[in-house]
Amino acid sequence: MVTKNRYEAALQTVLVELLKAVVSQTKRTAKFRTLLRRLDKTLRRLEPIMCGHERLARVLDRPEKETKMFIYYMENGKEIVLKCSRIKCWNVYKKFVHANKLIRLDHELLRFFQVELQDNLSTRFRDLSLEGEVDQVLSSVTKQAGGFSSSSNIPGLLDLIIGFDFHLKEVKRMLLKDDIQVLTVSAPGGCGKTTLAKMLCHDAEIRDVFGDNVFFVTVSRTTSFKTIVQKLLTHHLQVNNFELQTDEEAKNELENMMRKMDSEKILLILDDVWSESESLIQDLKYQIPGYTILVTSRFMFSRIGSTYELGLLNDEDAKALLIHSAFPCDSSQVNVPDDLVSKMVKICKGFPLALTVIGASLRDQSELKWKTTLQIWSEGQSIFDLNNPLLLSLQTSVDALKDFPVDHDCFLDLGSFPEDEKISASALMDIWVALYNLDKEGMYTIEYLLELSSRNLLSLVLAGKEASELEGYCNEHYVTQHDLLRELAIHLSSQEPIAQRNRLLIEIRGNVIPVWWIEQAQQPINARLLSISTDEMFSSVWNDLKAPNVQALILNIRSKKYALPHFIRNFNELRVLNITSYRIFPTELHELSLISFVPNLRRLRLEHVSLSPSIQSITELKNLEKLSLIMCAIGNALEFCAVDHPMLPNLIELEIESCYDLKELPEGLCSLNHLVKLSITNCHELGALPEGLGSMSNLETLRLHSCTRLSKLPKSIGMLRNLVFLDISDCLSITSLPDQFGELNELRVLKMSGCHGLEELPDSVTNLTLFEDVICDEDTSYLWSYYESDLCNLKINVVEEDRFANFMKIVA
Structure with a gap:
């Protein structure tokens, strides 16, 4: 008993000291503030346990060795926290490693006290491995259109905002009243409601009151209560490996989350709420002290709370x-x-x-x-x-x-995509x-x-790169558009009779097929572009549709399961097929085999869908020139690729982006010997490339950036005699380049910033006679400086920031 009491005192002391260190460092440094605040919340959740003798005794009812190791680990944890302010902003690698340590520290706290923290959400949180959590944060930074990013919950502001200072002051005054739970900012479209809401998110006074507990959710016409709650939980816990099944479960989980935030004030911003979504606001109201909802809408919800009518600009500001x-x-x-x-x-x-x-x-x-x-x-x-x-x-x-x-x-064409969603520049x-x-x-x-x-007819977000650096690769760049501009595009596309329209935009809610579709099932439509958007209730029950001239088909989906429409087998002129799921979790895609009947398909883009072995039907597309798999759950879908199985004879470009479960590439993919561009990016589980990579003799561009577990390049890379551009930036685990690297006779550009594990270059790099540009960070530039005299055309371009620098700005 004496020993246990001694450990109680030691544990209490070390955790109090750790908390003091976290509080002091949170004030001193901005680099790791988000992670430090997470630690602070975890430690404060543990305070009732530390003060309760019986509860603490249950925690310590485990082997003495484990308790001693935990106390030792927490003592080291204090040193980790105190080191935060000593990490230099420019040292991206150390920042990344240190962020890992802080996340592991929080993880160990939760693990050790898990007996006393048995609730549904924290269990889900604890069950995440450290590496999985880091990958999820990384994935959220590099995510493309169509997905929810917890790290980007608070949207950015325009560089210049004119005429909103008075409105901001008035809305803050109303918002901070103790008797207001719901405040609606109401105005017609185009008046700046969203701009005002964003200003509130970034306002210093609002941040002082609500801290990190400001949640911003855009509510489209099709957004469900369950989807909103899923986004809120994803942002708060920074995990996304669980899915809410019912609205009742969503309501309970959200209320639990908010009550666990104790006395902290919470601001929930619901942007662009439509009149039919009034019930969502009611469902999100909880009688919790300090909890406030701000709604922006073209409509007034006077029955729910107070309203601020946003006026137009005066003549001077206008x-x-x-x-x-x-x-x-x-x-x-x-x-x-x-x-x-x-x-x-x-x-x-x-x-x-x-x-x-x-x-x-x-x-x-x-x-x-x-x-x-x-x-x-x-x-x-x-x-x-x-x-x-x-x-x-x-x-x-x-x-x-x-x-x-x-x-x-x-x-x-921009009207072909759902409202309030990011549109991939590459897809466009x-x-x-x-x-x-x-x-x-x-x-x-x-x-x-x-x-x-x-x-200003759209907003192009270049993901931190200048337009001149796009190099034709746009997966990480996206477009947003004001909903009024989208409505204008739809209106202008819908002037002719349905059968004669050049672009036909169809929206299906539930399983209600438009009346004209049913009545004109046998009458061909003339459209060259066909967009079909369905909601989460759609059960893939299709009517026949004759569209012999369709060249571009866009399928916007939200349901858990989705079967391709059977009528696409008759789309003989179809050149591009874009299938995108806008769910938080990938949609199970079925009937993919139908695309094997489309003879002229040139470009296929699958985004945020779960693929099955039926993906094999893609290999039968003899004219396919570009295949893009974006944020897809691939699983073992690629195992069918056999070396002796001829496939995709005309494929020129293959993109695999942010496919979180891609661990290896089959050797069979190396038989794509007509491939000119290969991009495998942000696939954090990919550990190795097939040795047969060198057989892609026509490859000119190879992108592998942010494949953080990729440990080496295959020796056969030297056989890529036509390779001009290579990107291995932010491949943290690469420690060396193969000796055959110098055989890349046509290599002109190498991007390798963030390769901090690389300690030396092979002497064979002196054979890169056409080598012109290496884009790297300061640490790596020293490796190349030894070879400048041998490579007379070489220009070393040192970049100060890269993807992980931006990542650390967000999570720190």
């Missing part, structure tokens, strides 16, 4: 915003008369979105163009209701693209290449994205 949008480089160099600017401001009616979009459409335009635009408005030449000045003004911006027909069509480019015969390399296709972005 004029400033228009001038900034039209003359972004220098607002003092306005080259049109002031009266024209004032008339334009008056017509835009103070709508921030209209002022931004119209200003961008008039950028670098002559005075005549301004006058012509005003004349068009005054004559009412618009298909929109003249009582809707915002849509009228946006229509004019799209009309300005009439001299650029491809840009115009590209804008209309695949569609545009197929529909408009653009360059297959994507080098010029990106210009259409940049053009629409420059006109």
Whole structure:
């Protein structure tokens, strides 16, 4: 008993000291603040156990050796915490390693006290391995369109926001009242409701009150209560290996999570809530002190709580915003008369979105163009209701693209994707290449994205890279679009009779097939682009559809299981097929064998779906040129690939991105000897590449970045005599390059920042006679400096930040 009491005292002392260290370091350093706050929460959850003699006695009722080891580990844990402030910002590798140590420390605390922390959510949390958790955080940083990223819960702000200071002050005043639980910010579309909500997220006073307990969720028309709760739990626990089955379970789990946050204040922001979703707000209300909900909506929910009506911009602010949008480089160099600017401001009616979009459409335009635009408005030449000045003004911006027909069509294609979802830039480019015969390399296709972005008709997010560095590879870059602009694209695409439309956009709720589809089942439609969106209740019951001219098919899905429509076997002209699941978890994809009947399919993109061995049917696509598997659950689906089994004879490009369970590549894939581009990125479980990689004799581009467990490159890599571009950046586990590396006679560019495990280079690199650029960090640059005299054309480009630097900015 004396021994146990001694351990009780020692354990209490070491945990108190650890807590003091966590509190002090949280104040001193921002690099690891998120992880330190997580530790702080864990330690405070343990306080009732430490103060309760009986509960602590149960915890210590285990082998003495284990208790002593735990106390020793916690003592070292204090040193780990105190070291946080000594880690330099620029040392990405040490930051990554230290983050691992902090996560393991938190993991060990939960494991040791698991007897006294038996609740459903914490059990799920504890069951995660350390490595799995790190991978999930890494995956969340590099995730593409269609998935939820807990690390990006709080959205970013625009560089310049005009005219919202008063609104921010008023909403804060109302929000911080003790008697308000639900506050709705209401205004028409395009007034800046979301902008105001984002400003609140980043406001210092709000952060002081709510800390990290600010949750931001965009609520589309199809968002369910269960989906919202899943996102909230995923963000709070930073785990995503469990799935809520019912709304009742979701309600219980959310209430448990909030009550466990004790006296901490909580702010839940529900952005863009539609009138039919009023019940969701009611379901999310809990009588918990300090818990507040902020809703942004075009509608008013007066029965639920208080309302703040967001007004339009006054003339002064509206004029400033228009001038900034039209003359972004220098607002003092306005080259049109002031009266024209004032008339334009008056017509835009103070709508921030209209002022931004119209200003961008008039950028670098002559005075005549301004006058012509005003004349068009005054004559009412618009298909929109003249009582809707915002849509009228946006229509004019799209009309300005009439001299650029491809840009115009590209804008209309954006309506093919679900509202409030990120759209992969790569997915868009695949569609545009197929529909408009653009360059297959994507080098010029990106210009259409940049053009629409420059006109503020979409927002292009380049994932930290400059546009000039895209190199035709866009999987990590995505597009977002204001819902009004999306509505405009849909409206403009829906002017002709259904059978005659160039792009047909179909939305199915539940299993209710549109009436026209049932009535015209035998009548062919003329569309070249077909988009079908279904919700989580859809059971894959399809009516027949005749669409002989469809060249691009986009399937937006949310159900747990999904079977491809049987009618695609008759789509003889289909060139590109894009299947994307917008669930939190991958959708089980069935009837994939139907695509073997599509003779002219050139590009196939599968995103966030769970693949079965039926993926073998893909190998029968003799004309397929590009295959993309993005965030897919692959499992053993690739095991069928045999070396002696001919497949995909015309495949030029293969992308495997963020497939979390991909551990190895079968040798059979190396038989793709026509392959020019191979990208296997952000696959953190991939440990090795097949030795037969060298048989891909036509390979020119090989991307392997952020495959953090990849330990080496195969010796056969020297046989890739046509390889021009190699990216192994952030491959942390690579410790050496094979001697055969110097046989890459055509290699010109090597990206290898973040390869901190690499200690030396093989002497054979002196044979890289055409080698021009190595992009690396400072540590790796020293390895190359020894060979500069041998490689006369070599330019060493040192980058200060890479993917893990950005990762650490988010988690620290």
